[in-house]
Amino acid sequence: MTTQTQDVSAFVRDAIQNKPFGSVYADKMIVANFKDGAWSEAQIIPFGDFKLSPAAHVLHYGSECFEGMKAHRLDNGEVVLFRIDRHAQRMANSADGLCLPNPGKERVADMVRSIVSACKDWVPEHPGSLYIRPTLIGTLNSIGAAASPSTEAMFYVILSPVGSYFRGGVKPLRILLDDDHMRTSPETGFIKTGGNYAAALGHIAKARKQYQADQVLFAPNNDIQETGAANFFLINDKKLITRDLSNAFLPGVTRDSLINAAKKMGYEIEERRITVEETLEFVKTGEAFLSGTAAIVAGIGTLIYKDQEYQVGNGEFGEHSMKLRSFLQHVQCGKQADEWGWLEQVD
Numbered sequence: 142m143t144t145q146t147q148d149v150s151a152f153v154r155d156a157i158q159n160k161p162f163g164s165v166y167a168d169k170m171i172v173a174n175f176k177d178g179a180w181s182e183a184q185i186i187p188f189g190d191f192k193l194s195p196a197a198h199v200l201h202y203g204s205e206c207f208e209g210m211k212a213h214r215l216d217n218g219e220v221v222l223f224r225i226d227r228h229a230q231r232m233a234n235s236a237d238g239l240c241l242p243n244p245g246k247e248r249v250a251d252m253v254r255s256i257v258s259a260c261k262d263w264v265p266e267h268p269g270s271l272y273i274r275p276t277l278i279g280t281l282n283s284i285g286a287a288a289s290p291s292t293e294a295m296f297y298v299i300l301s302p303v304g305s306y307f308r309g310g311v312k313p314l315r316i317l318l319d320d321d322h323m324r325t326s327p328e329t330g331f332i333k334t335g336g337n338y339a340a341a342l343g344h345i346a347k348a349r350k351q352y353q354a355d356q357v358l359f360a361p362n363n364d365i366q367e368t369g370a371a372n373f374f375l376i377n378d379k380k381l382i383t384r385d386l387s388n389a390f391l392p393g394v395t396r397d398s399l400i401n402a403a404k405k406m407g408y409e410i411e412e413r414r415i416t417v418e419e420t421l422e423f424v425k426t427g428e429a430f431l432s433g434t435a436a437i438v439a440g441i442g443t444l445i446y447k448d449q450e451y452q453v454g455n456g457e458f459g460e461h462s463m464k465l466r467s468f469l470q471h472v473q474c475g476k477q478a479d480e481w482g483w484l485e486q487v488d
């Protein structure tokens with residue numbers, strides 16, 4: 142007789158080995174609704190389609206934000222959440238930035254804990270993980286509310302078992318360095334919202350077509366910020382350099398974690414403005430990479446700037462970038478001491 146647990150683990154194995162990243166979902170989700178000034182009790186329900194008014198605020202005025210975080214399985218079988226505090230706080234900041242009813246840091250964290258606890262079977266073994274997607278949408282039914290916030294909202298969390306981001310091998314990225322455009326408005330860059338992504342898609346699509354680039358690194362006014370969905374770093378044998386935070390780009394949790402990890406590993410940290418000229422000079426010998434929850438660290442092999450290609454380091458995923466990636470990955474799966482209290486065990 143096959144138990145349900147065995148069914149899930151076979152399904153999860155297939156998902157992380159054969160399916161595209163983030164295309165398979167756990168069979169449950171958790172939902173709470175905001176109406177008449179209050180949040181409903183959170184409910185765990187089967188993963189499935191929503192019923193939503195075609196006039197819902199989110200569908201017309203983009204009142205939406207989300208998070209991306211992970212749960213990991215340790216060697217002893219326990220499941221841990223990585224930096225849930227930071228992610229919950231960022232979700233609350235995003236909600237405020239968009240004038241959405243704010244579920245608050247505690248509710249976000251509690252609902253993530255509940256659904257991951259109910260779906261523990263769905264957490265793959267290392268180097269796979271469970272990608273967690275908390276999402277907040279404005280559900281007010283009124284196309285007349287163009288200039289006012291949605292007074293109704295839905296907050297939900299869905300889960301996706303994922304394999305290693307680099308299961309096809311670590312291919313160094315080709316990145317177009319663009320100092321003509323910005324990813325989104327300088328005032329909303331810190332908000333994790335779909336609108337910012339949509340705003341950058343045209344530039345990314347063009348870079349793919351014209352330069353076979355994987356991503357665009359936006360550097361408005363010669364100020365290198367981030368790509369469409371990841372933060373940017375320079376690293377060599379001595380130091381790690383990244384842009385100091387501003388409202389213009391996303392404060393990555395991976396970014397912050399890597400800074401702490403690099404400090405621990407003995408690198409000097411510089412958080413400051415980075416220009417295009419400095420970057421092109423630095424990568425003659427140094428390395429460059431992108432950071433985010435999905436890939437942790439993705440090495441850059443080539444920068445493309447004003448129709449010219451610049452090899453980064455030796456053109457491969459750099460040694461220091463890889464060392465930093467391994468360190469953080471080991472913290473996440475319990476193989477390296479978590480001296481920051483980043484891991485929280487799921488009951």
Ligand SMILES: *Cc1c(COP(=O)(O)O)cnc(C)c1O
Nearest residue numbers: 370371372391393394395433434
């Ligand atoms: C989510 C995101 C990142 C990376 O943030 P992490 O917390 O490290 O996953 C970077 N840039 C943008 C635009 C993002 O949406």
